[in-house]
Amino acid sequence: MILNARYPQLNPKLYHQQAPMPLQGAKAGHFNGALADSLQWSEAEKDNWVALCSGQQTVEGFEPLAMVYAGHQFGQWAGQLGDGRGLLIAQVKSKTGATIDLHLKGAGKTPYSRMGDGRAVLRSVIREYLAGHALNGLGIASSNAVGFTSSTQTVQRERAEFGAMLLRTADSHIRLGHFEWINQYAPEQLTDFTQKCIEWHFPECLNAEQPVLAFAQQVISRTAIMIADWQLVGFAHGVMNTDNLNITGSTLDFGPFGFMERFRPNWINNHSDAQGRYSFQNQPSIGHWNLWIWLNNLIPLAKAEGKEQFKQDLAAALEQYEPTFLTHYQQGLNQKMGLPQDHAESFDCAMQFLRILQSEQLDYTQSFLRLQQQQYQQLRDDCLDTHQFDQFLTQYELIRAHQDTNALQQIMQQHNPRYILRNHMAQRAIEAAEQDDFSEVDRLFQLLATPFSQHPLERAEDLAPLASDQAEVAVSCSS
Known part of the structure; x- marks a missing residue:
């Protein structure tokens, strides 16, 4: 790996450095060798992937850290949040020259865990592993994962489940909620933090007459396009809180997601969402609402004499969200x-x-x-x-x-894809994996890598929803 450690350059108020806490009896789940190749992993690193994907070994030259951020959850201010069970364990250069985050999920408690145990369970790890892979196969901007590991250690949810870890990749883990936290708890950091976001992710904006406005326009445009892409393939995120959207417009944080089967625009795939705030048809408007919340956190960057004009400019930028999405x-x-x-x-x-x-x-x-x-x-x-x-x-x-x-x-x-990750497909893979059989994970991984063409491993049940007399898989935020 070729390191490009950028996030630790920020003020230490914005993160907490700590080592991951390995699970007992870590064992191989599945490895995405093609992604590791694209991230310039050495042969030795690929041979040692289980240790890296289970927190037993860290990346030399990068001290793992948990990010702090805040957010609006289900439309309400939730206060301080943060990486409660994940650690940024490296930032590396890909073959294309892009800087990619390596984020270990399920790595143990952090100062931001609140009431959580800092762990992830095998069920949710497999779902996220396959979902990110599926969206990447569909050509939709999304996080991905190098691999995941299971363990012999149990984690208590509604029932005792096997603990697991996922080594996720993303072009950025900087969320809209980062700006909310800074404005609330460390406003003196806003200028430097925004400048770094522009330098790292939108360097073309540095030459604009108003770099911050150009940055805002880019975030708005990318978010609109990402959500349009979701709607086109029938993907429902399930929990579009402001802390679950990042600044680069790539899909992040797979909780109770789902790919729509029978076409129901008012479909609620998260059974914890009683009001349907995050139903499939609401995703475009929720994206707009989240961006409105975020833009308000950029207003303090304006000079006093130009604040009103800056507000108008931001409002005009947000007005482009709808036509960008619709186009x-x-x-x-x-x-x-x-x-x-x-x-x-x-x-x-x-x-x-x-x-x-x-x-x-x-x-x-x-x-x-x-x-x-x-x-x-x-x-x-x-x-x-x-x-x-x-x-x-x-x-x-x-x-x-x-x-x-x-x-x-x-x-x-x-x-028009032939394959999407239907909930019952993921469920079969999970049930087999809980018996230490990862062959179904591997079969789905191969199908979802080339979703637009027929695969020799195809089964009839990959192509249709469950029969009407069979209950759909219920998905909650529990993970």
Whole structure:
């Protein structure tokens, strides 16, 4: 590994340095060798991955640290939060020259653990490991993981479960909540902290007339695009608190996430979210709300005589969130549908298709795949209201008439995955892993690496939701 230790350059108020606390009986779970290669791990480091992914060994030249931050959780100010069970154990250079965080999850108590035990359980570690891998395979900005380890040590949740650790990677673990903590508890650090964020993650903004405003515009744009990408593949994050969104617009913190199966815009995948604040359809508006909270924490950076103008500039920047989201979403939906971007009726036709999926409760991923494969009769046979489907198909074929349909089909193939991480798929892998069998984790890992093409390891149950008489897997924040 080639170190680029940046975060320890910040004021020590912003973190606490400590060693990880290994679990008893650590053992190999799964290793992402391709990711380790991209991070320039040596052969010796790859051979020793279990020790690095279980906290038994740290990276020479970097003292592990827990970050402190704050946040709004379910819309309410939650005060000081922080890395309660994770440690930044290194920052390394990738083959492309990017600086990547290595973050060990489940590494033990920190000063920010509050009432937690600082641990993670095998169930949640496997879900996060596969989810980050799945989103990366889908081309969506996200954290990833080099590997995870299990152990013989139990951790108490609703029941006793095996403890585990995950070595997560991300382009940044700096959250919107970092700015909230600084403004509340260490306002004198705001200028230097913001400057470092710009230097590290948005250096192109340094040459702008107003670097902080340019930084804000970048964060807003990237967040809008990330959430549009979520909506396009049916991904629901589940807990979009301000401390769970980072400044680079890459997906972070997989708790009660889920990939939508039957198309229900009001789907709540977190059974702890009684009010549905973080339902699938609310994600775009919650992203906007979180950014509004964050932008208020940049206002103190303005000079006194220019504060009102700076507020207006930030408000104008936030106004670009919605059109950025809609433009990206509309383009992506047209691509999934195989419809031309320049046709006036393309988006309306795409929305009609979504209305059919909603009213008929059809599988989101499989329905787009059938459309791509021109299995129109199969789609029609699944509809109770065949007249509605016939109207859609007439409009769809009229729009595609006289178009280069071969080119449109290629675009569809690139934007409609065959595989998503369905909850019941993850659950089977978890149940096997709890019996020390990680073969199902490995099978899903291979499928999700190439989600747009058929894999020889495919099983029929990978392609559809559970039958209507089978209960869906309930996912909570417990991990």
